[in-house]
Amino acid sequence: MSSLTEPIVDNPHRGLTIPHDSVRQAPASVMGTGFVLYVEDNDDLRELVVELVTVVLQRRCVGVGSYEELVGLGEEALGCSVAILDINLGPNRRSGIDAYAWLRDMGYTGRVVFLTGHASTHPLVVEAQRIGDAQILSKPIDPDRLRSIIERERQ
C-alpha cells in the first residue's frame, strides 16, 4: 500500500491495471456521491468544463490543475463517479497517469477517462493505453461525447 507521499514514479503498479483487491477500499461514505472530477492543467479549459458540466449537464464538477491538488482533495476525490484526467499535466510535473495510479491506489473504483491532446504514439499516451480499465479520448471531443461520458455514469 502506497502512502500519499510515496513517489508514484516508482510505483510498481504504474502502467498496469491495478487489481482492486490489492488496494485499500475507499470509505463507503464517500463512494458514489456522483460528481465529476476533472484534472486539467490548462486553467481556461478546466474552468470552462466545470461551468459547462454544472450549467448544461446539471452535475457537480470539481476541477483541479495538478496531481498535487488532486492529492490535496484527499478522500473527497474518491466520491466522484467519473474522473476525467488530462494525461500531460505540464513539463516536469506528475502526469494524469500518476493521478490515475493515486486514485486506484486509494481504492477508487469508478470510471476513469483520459483526455489528451497528444498523439497516440506519445510516450505518455502509450503508457496510458497499457492501463486496461481507462478509456482514452483525444482532444477535441464534441460536447455530446462529454455528455455521454457523464450521462453513462448517471444511468
Added chain:
Amino acid sequence: MTLSGDLATRHAWRGAFVAAALNAAGMSVDFFLSRGIPTMPTYPYALSALIGVGLMVFLLIRRQRATVRLGSAAFLTNTVAILVALWITSGYWATTGRTWTPFQANKLGALAVAVLAPQLVVGLASIAGFAATAVGKFYFLDPEIQRGFPVGEPWFVLIYALFGVVLLIYRRRGMALEREMLRVQAEAAAAERLTRTLLRLRDYTNTPVQTIVFTIELLRAKTRDLKPILDRLERAVEKLTELSRVLTSYETAHKWSPGDESLDATTMDEQLLGNEARPTAIRTARQTR
C-alpha cells in the same frame, strides 16, 4: 579546411590542395635525389614546387569561396607544372648512364590523380597527360638511350594509366553514391523535423480548440441570440478538427526521442512563436484569469 557546405566543393578543394602539397614535397625530394647529376637543372624542380606552394596559399585564401571549378583549375595548373618539370628532368635522368627506372613519377602521378582529381574529366585529362608525356618523352630521346630502357618501357606507364582510370571512375561513382545517400538522409531528417513540428503544432492547438468547442456549447446553452454566430464558429472549429485528423496520419512516422514528451505549451511558445510571444501569451493568460 574549406568551410563550404557542398560536398563536391569540399572534395575538389581538398584534392587540389593535397595535389599541390604533393607537388611541392615530391619535387623537393626529387631535386634532393638528383643532386649527384651535375648537369641537372634546378629550375624545373623549383618552378614546379613554387607553383605547388603558390596554389596551396591561393586555395587557403579562397577556402571560404571555394568552388568545384576553382579546385579543378588549381588541380590542372598543378598537373601541368608537374608534367613540364618531369618532361625536362626525365631527359637528364635518362642520360646519366646509371641504372634508372623510367618515368616513376609519371606512373605515381597517374595513380595519385585517381585519388585526388576533383572531376572525372579533369582526372582523365591529367592521367592522359602523365601517360602521354612519358611515352612522348621516350620518342624524343636518342635511339641509343631508348635501347637502354628496360624491356616493355615506356608502355608500362599505360598500364598504370589504365589502373588510374579504373580507380578514378570507381572513386567518382563512390562519391556520387555517398552524395546521394547524404541527400536522402538529409531529406529524411528534414521530413522527420517537419513531422515533429506539425505534430507538436497539432498537439499544441488541440487544447485551445477543445476550449472553443466547449465555449460554443456553453454559449448555446446560455443564449439563443448568438446561434448564427456560433454556427459559423462551429464550422470553423470543424475545419480545425479536420486538420488535426489529417495530421494524425503522420503519427506513426514520428519516433519520439527521450525528453520529447516533456515538451508542451511553454516550450512550444518559445519554439514556434519565439521569445517575443511569451509576454503577450502571459499577459493574455493573466487577463483571462
